[in-house]
Amino acid sequence: MVCLKQVPARDAVLRLNAAGTWIQETDINFEVNEPDIYALEEALRLKEKHGGEVVICCLGPARAQQAIKEALAKGADRALHLDDPAFQGLDAQGVALAMSRALEKEKPDLIVTGLQSDDFGYAQTGVILAELLGLPHSTIIMEIQVTGQALKVRRELEAGWFQWIEMPLPALLTIQSGINKPRYATLKGIMASKSKPIQKLTTAALGLTPADLALRQKIAKVYVPVKQTKTEFFEGSPKEIAARLVDKLKNEARVL
Numbered sequence: 001m002v003c004l005k006q007v008p009a010r011d012a013v014l015r016l017n018a019a020g021t022w023i024q025e026t027d028i029n030f031e032v033n034e035p036d037i038y039a040l041e042e043a044l045r046l047k048e049k050h051g052g053e054v055v056i057c058c059l060g061p062a063r064a065q066q067a068i069k070e071a072l073a074k075g076a077d078r079a080l081h082l083d084d085p086a087f088q089g090l091d092a093q094g095v096a097l098a099m100s101r102a103l104e105k106e107k108p109d110l111i112v113t114g115l116q117s118d119d120f121g122y123a124q125t126g127v128i129l130a131e132l133l134g135l136p137h138s139t140i141i142m143e144i145q146v147t148g149q150a151l152k153v154r155r156e157l158e159a160g161w162f163q164w165i166e167m168p169l170p171a172l173l174t175i176q177s178g179i180n181k182p183r184y185a186t187l188k189g190i191m192a193s194k195s196k197p198i199q200k201l202t203t204a205a206l207g208l209t210p211a212d213l214a215l216r217q218k219i220a221k222v223y224v225p226v227k228q229t230k231t232e233f234f235e236g237s238p239k240e241i242a243a244r245l246v247d248k249l250k251n252e253a254r255v256l
Helices: 034-050 062-074 092-106 125-133 187-193 238-251
Strands: 002-004 006-008 030-032 055-059 078-082 110-114 137-147 150-156 162-168 171-175 198-201
Touching: 002 034, 002 062, 002 125, 006 062, 030 034, 030 062, 034 062, 034 110, 034 137, 034 171, 055 062, 055 092, 062 078, 062 187, 062 198, 078 092, 092 125, 110 125, 125 137, 125 171, 137 162, 150 171
Parallel strands: 002 055, 002 110, 055 078, 078 198, 110 171, 137 171
Antiparallel strands: 006 030, 137 150, 150 162
């Protein structure tokens, strides 16, 4: 299983909505979340090496089918599209809960997600999903080796360090960008994707109640920082001026 998210394009010109609570989502392009592209590529390589199928799981409105079809054109076999107005505004735990209801029926051997999304960047959905499904998980993965019913994965740590971990299957991994070189969809893949199944799942199909969907986030305000210029003149002896300048640079500008 590969969890995909559709996000605003990286080169899109973003404007705030009228309420000032998020970006205006009309008249901008959307694309597959970049870390998820690497997760998809890693899943396709594992399929080519070990067999099986690659299934996409995507939560989003109708426009998210564009991202799903791109994944199918690259080689994924089928997709689950969690599409319901009730999903709008869910926080990371709410999204993970909805996905867990869809994935527990699939009983996948391996679930891969991108490390984080390009829009919110919380890096929480994958690990919460693993907890809800009761699966071992590891994050910031830069290499995957499969041996029978076990995995050996390499994690990226701080300061250029890496860590090897052995874990059983089934499992969930969050993939770091740069783990591989993603492929492009071929004309043959694009044509084949038109006949691949996309199963739409609503809250009713997943057995979710209004209480389950109460896990929401609310953004109070989004704003562009106001640029300000200010000139301040220091008077006194050179020693006094130097002392005040150092104090300003250290405590206000915080450059020392």
